[in-house]
Amino acid sequence: MTFNEKYSEYTDKINTALEKAVKISDEITYRAMAYSLLAGGKRIRPVMVMACCEALDGDMELALKYACAIEMIHTYSLIHDDLPCMDNDSLRRGRPTNHTVYGEAQALLAGDGLLNLAAEYISGAEPHNAEKDISAVSHLFAGSGALGMIGGQADDIFAETHEATKELVEKIHHRKTGALIRAAGELGAIAAGADAGYFRDYTVHLGLAFQIRDDILDVESSAEELGKSNSDADNNKATFVSVYGLEEAKRRLEEETAMALDAINPLGEKGQFLRDLADYLLKRSK
């Protein structure tokens, strides 16, 4: 099976499960949640959960449950990030942003609803495994919380009105994007019954590489190509490109990717998909 076929196999399962999870009500909040959750993102975080679990021959049904939860959290963060009081973006995943369609108040609630649903889903959906499930809640919400992703968003706001230093950019990226990507590796490891930190080095370097690629794409691509507003420069965002320059950013991207690959050497053949995934993230065009 090629990398693309395997990636599609994962995303098909993820999309089917997400649709089932969010289409349990026809109320407006659920419709607004479904609008963003089922808008067809790349599903990188949930794919990582599945792939990390499979590389360790773990419980793939449990991995699918955790994979859905992390995508719910990622999607809520996009909805809130796009709100007028945050980045005020109008385009996301190739469609009008949530608040553009449902209004600010309802978009706020849809975001709250998706963050909340991640906890409901891990604790309430099949299959159940109390020990692994509570560990999954702990690691996922530590990654997405105020010392993780939310803290990174706060740093991001801070950076808009302060000088962007290299230290600040690395700190923002380590938390704003990195924390949830590290959590993806943790969830995969937990589903496999392994130590939660098993994929730590892989995910730390891959998370940084992922964000550097995002920053490069923001200056090199059009909004149409990206499917979202490329608003970093407009919003005076601190990015890798703005503090290191384009060439150095590209060098760091290669370097971080190489370190991610090194970290999974011990997996041998079972790590092939994770290697291809790093390569895909390095070269992606949106």
Add this chain to the structure above:
Amino acid sequence: MTFNEKYSEYTDKINTALEKAVKISDEITYRAMAYSLLAGGKRIRPVMVMACCEALDGDMELALKYACAIEMIHTYSLIHDDLPCMDNDSLRRGRPTNHTVYGEAQALLAGDGLLNLAAEYISGAEPHNAEKDISAVSHLFAGSGALGMIGGQADDIFAETHEATKELVEKIHHRKTGALIRAAGELGAIAAGADAGYFRDYTVHLGLAFQIRDDILDVESSAEELGKSNSDADNNKATFVSVYGLEEAKRRLEEETAMALDAINPLGEKGQFLRDLADYLLKRSK
């Protein structure tokens, strides 16, 4: 020990634990979270968790953990509810609202952070009990989610632009306030190792009585007395008073309180605090 002494004993423990839980960082998001979480609310929901658990001779350390989590969720809902795109309130718990002090973007993140922290806290804080903890996450987040409290907030927005019927008001109150009060009873029962639904009738009737009292206070008291903006009429909110009239609202308040009391008759002397609590909620002036 009098009711007031016992209530203070509970709130002292809750406030100490909440302070410890949120003062783990000096970052702005944690400071904004602490600003609202430690603003000295009545702590009704966490007190109910503690009291329900104690009435069943349950594990009070576990109850304290769940009590803190429910107050985090209640506080996040207040921060988001007060935002300009929602009720646009300036006064809460006798102080300027979160966004008035920290700005809209940071208040949004503080709310997200507290909702997130509730999951982190149940799964990460001592004491640990995987089976009970995952059940607590499930019941708490079902109550606070898009079919519970968040759904009630969406109904509330809907009601501002639609005719307020008795059915709509009952539905809003059942979810917007009721769902989290039912969750308080569930958390107390879970901490005690009892069936999660043990206090269902008590909490359903008490939750409704609580909200009716709130609606009455909103028309009979000043903002200074309430410590929050009494903005229901200004915002064209659907309330018990607006659809039933003041006298009928007062009659229903008595009736719902009586039904709550009936439901805990079987507890005998062990139910005394819960009886006094119902009485206190019926007569409270803020």
